[in-house]
Amino acid sequence: MTLYPLTIHLEFPHGIPAFETQTRFRLTDREPLLFLESETNPGLSFLLLPVALIDPDYRLAIAAEDREIIDATDQSRLLCLAVITAAEDSPPTANLLAPVVINLDNGRAVQAVRSDAVYSHRKAICS
Amino acid sequence: MLVIRRRAGETLLIGGEIEIEILETGSSQVKLGIRAPKHVIVLRKEIQITVEENVLAAKEKSGAALDSLLQTLKKRGESPISAL
Numbered sequence: 001m002t003l004y005p006l007t008i009h010l011e012f013p014h015g016i017p018a019f020e021t022q023t024r025f026r027l028t029d030r031e032p033l034l035f036l037e038s039e040t041n042p043g044l045s046f047l048l049l050p051v052a053l054i055d056p057d058y059r060l061a062i063a064a065e066d067r068e069i070i071d072a073t074d075q076s077r078l079l080c081l082a083v084i085t086a087a088e089d090s091p092p093t094a095n096l097l098a099p100v101v102i103n104l105d106n107g108r109a110v111q112a113v114r115s116d117a118v119y120s121h122r123k124a125i126c127s
Numbered sequence: 128m129l130v131i132r133r134r135a136g137e138t139l140l141i142g143g144e145i146e147i148e149i150l151e152t153g154s155s156q157v158k159l160g161i162r163a164p165k166h167v168i169v170l171r172k173e174i175q176i177t178v179e180e181n182v183l184a185a186k187e188k189s190g191a192a193l194d195s196l197l198q199t200l201k202k203r204g205e206s207p208i209s210a211l
Contacts, residue, residue, distance in 0.1 A: 018178040019185070032200050033193075046184050047193075053200075085184040086192035095184070098177040113177050121176050125199060 009039070009107060013069050016111045017098070019044065025109070027081075027102070034081065036100065048081040054094045054125055062101055062112045070101060070108040077104045083111070085122070097121035 010025045024039040027048070038044035051058045060080050062072065072078055079102040082094040096119035102109040131139060138148045144164050151158035161169055170178075 016181060017174055018181040032197065044185055046181075047188055083181065083184050084196070085180060086188040086196060087183060087186075088189040088192065090192075092192045092196045095177065095180050097173055098180070111177065111181075113171070113173050115171065115173060121173075121180050125196060 008102075010036075010102060010109045011107055012109050012111070014110065016100075017113065036081075036083075047084040047086060048100060049084055049094060049125070051080045051082045051094075051096065051099050054082055054123060055096060055119075058096065058099075058119070060099065060101070060112075061114050061116060061118075063115065066101070066110045066112040069110045070103040071106060072101070072103050074105065078102065079104055082123075084125070092125050093120075093122040094125055095121045096123045 007026050007028045010027055012023050012025060014020065015022050019038075022038045022041055022044060025036050026039055028035045028037060034048040034050075036046040036048050051060075058080070060078070062078075070078075081100045081102070082096055083098070083100060084092055084094055086092040098111050098113040098121065100109060101112045133139060133149050135149050135152050138146055140146055145167060146162040148160040148162075149157060150160045163169055
């Protein structure tokens with residue numbers, strides 16, 4: 001995939017779980033890490049990595065209602081990123097249960113929580 | 128864990144205020160109807176897991192954890208962008 005701009009502005013129409021009122025974010029590339037930062041709450045940010053980097057065989061399963069939220073019609077225009085938890089006392093993990101899915105065509109995004117139990121919400125990265 | 132067998136159309140009660148009706152059963156899914164007071168939050172468990180994980184992920188990112196993450200990425204010789 002070609003490089004996207006250093007910062008892209010995103011709309012999460014329903015916010016994200018635990019932060020439902022936060023709908024406007026920007027995704028910033030500070031290589032080699034990606035940051036998702038709230039545009040309305042400067043203190044709120046997440047560290048993200050492409051899901052493919054954590055599990056090259058990852059298969060995206062996005063529920064119909066999530067697909068509708070971001071108006072996803074073209075699978076090849078979706079960017080799939082994992083939220084990283086980097087806590088003090090344990091090795092960093094990736095939430096593969098609920099990837100952030102971005103529609104590059106309209107800048108809409110959703111954290112697509114899977115309802116199957118195929119992937120861990122705490123997948124170790126440093127292995 | 129309490130295990131109860133129920134058929135479609137049957138109902139069970141939790142604590143007098145919460146009613147769960149089995150609406151439909153299939154080979155791999157059941158459809159449930161839930162009647163509960165407004166103050167009772169009903170969530171798919173995976174949503175609750177993600178809520179908790181997001182709260183954790185949003186907290187200050189530990190420098191040590193970030194370092195080990197950067198090391199791993201460097202070791203693999205991958206940049207996130209090239210994986211997109």
